[in-house]
Amino acid sequence: MKYQPPYTITPAIVNLVAAISETIGRYTVLAEQSLTPRLRRENRIRTIHASLAIENNTLTLEQVTAVIEGKRVLGHPREIQEVRNAFAAYEALEDWRANSERDLLSAHELLMRGLMDEAGCYRSGGVGIFQGKQLVHMAPPANRVPQLMADLLEWLATTTEHPLIAGCVFHYEFEFIHPFADGNGRMGRLWQTLILRDWNALLAYLSVETMVREHQERYYQALAAADERADATPFVEYMLGKLLAAIREAVDIHQMTDQVTDQVTDQVAKLIQVMGSGELNGNELMQALGLVHRPTFRENYLNPALAENWIERTQPDSPRSPTQRYRLTAKGRKWLQQQTG
CATH class of the missing domain: 1.10.3290.10 (Fido-like domain)
Known part of the structure; x- marks a missing residue:
């Protein structure tokens, strides 16, 4: 059987x-x-x-x-x-x-x-x-x-x-x-x-x-x-x-179409590009961007990218976690792919 x-x-x-x-x-x-x-x-x-x-x-x-x-x-x-x-x-x-x-x-x-x-x-x-x-x-x-x-x-x-x-x-x-x-x-x-x-x-x-x-x-x-x-x-x-x-x-x-490109500020575009396909914490992102002023980083780069769903937290339920990292969303990966051919 x-x-x-x-x-x-x-x-x-x-x-x-x-x-x-x-x-x-x-x-x-x-x-x-x-x-x-x-x-x-x-x-x-x-x-x-x-x-x-x-x-x-x-x-x-x-x-x-x-x-x-x-x-x-x-x-x-x-x-x-x-x-x-x-x-x-x-x-x-x-x-x-x-x-x-x-x-x-x-x-x-x-x-x-x-x-x-x-x-x-x-x-x-x-x-x-x-x-x-x-x-x-x-x-x-x-x-x-x-x-x-x-x-x-x-x-x-x-x-x-x-x-x-x-x-x-x-x-x-x-x-x-x-x-x-x-x-x-x-x-x-x-x-x-x-x-x-x-x-x-x-x-x-x-x-x-x-x-x-x-x-x-x-x-x-x-x-x-x-x-x-x-x-x-x-x-x-x-x-x-x-x-x-x-x-x-x-x-x-x-x-997603190429129209999303127009919605990206220069600062957010730079953030997406330095992230690539990896996961980085805030300090690593600031270093990659060449920034030293944290409020500028948050107001012009990090927060807009999160708000528009270009990037996401690896620990969304614990936004202030000391081990928090960030990665590209599907939307962010698509935009990056379009920019790199």
């Missing part, structure tokens, strides 16, 4: 799939016109940065970009290796089939090369997932992993479910089985991207991981809710919501 993952098609799931299917048409048309190789690369770097940040990699987006460009970066060697591996894995997506165990193991070997002993192999021991000192999930015994993964991959190969739903279900089941000793989170997100790419090739460059990172606590809550119910439905609803948000953001980026 073939394995059937437990989940329910709720009205929320139906509505999300319909909304995504409607929005994906506009995204496809716009992306085919304006998703340049440079923008595809930038989106992929954002994806890698977000997926690794979820796993506590502390490198900034600017540092991740530098690593991928082959520049020297001051950072922990393991975190730098994680970036190199992730970029290689995402670049290899075109060569893999989502229902192939061989490809799955090859992807894990590439993603975790030099980071663990069992890279490219299912785990040989038990594993539990902890929050602090509390055990929140005990994965199935190691001796069951090969059969559980074989069942899951067979289901993926034969299911008639919509790929949007199938990708989310696979992602949850994969995290539940936790087939590897390490790297399960980033592998689950990578493989869902592969499943989405098979449905629409342009989704390989959609940074859903950025949306997940911005609502990371809800990601874990959705996994926990699915575990508690022994049913993937809460996680499917969560991931479809993040996917819809990512597609809508991408549509907004591509729909």
Whole structure:
């Protein structure tokens, strides 16, 4: 009897799939016109940065970009290796089939090369997932992993479910089985991207991981809710919501026209240009702009850029946090791309 993952098609799931299917048409048309190789690369770097940040990699987006460009970066060697591996894995997506165990193991070997002993192999021991000192999930015994993964991959190969739903279900089941000793989170997100790419090739460059990172606590809550119910439905609803948000953001980026240029003051334009694709704090921004008078910086540069949604805080709920940093919004990234060709 073939394995059937437990989940329910709720009205929320139906509505999300319909909304995504409607929005994906506009995204496809716009992306085919304006998703340049440079923008595809930038989106992929954002994806890698977000997926690794979820796993506590502390490198900034600017540092991740530098690593991928082959520049020297001051950072922990393991975190730098994680970036190199992730970029290689995402670049290899075109060569893999989502229902192939061989490809799955090859992807894990590439993603975790030099980071663990069992890279490219299912785990040989038990594993539990902890929050602090509390055990929140005990994965199935190691001796069951090969059969559980074989069942899951067979289901993926034969299911008639919509790929949007199938990708989310696979992602949850994969995290539940936790087939590897390490790297399960980033592998689950990578493989869902592969499943989405098979449905629409342009989704390989959609940074859903950025949306997940911005609502990371809800990601874990959705996994926990699915575990508690022994049913993937809460996680499917969560991931479809993040996917819809990512597609809508991408549509907004591509729909922006050159008219936005006229709305940028000279000071805000300079601020956007010095930020590039990184995350900087106030002092770093002032230094990059060559400013020493903080009130001038705030009144003419920072506050107008925030008010017009060219930049955003990394900690929006704590605007006065001493660790506050700033990054470009989708609108700001689009403007910068237009200025740099």
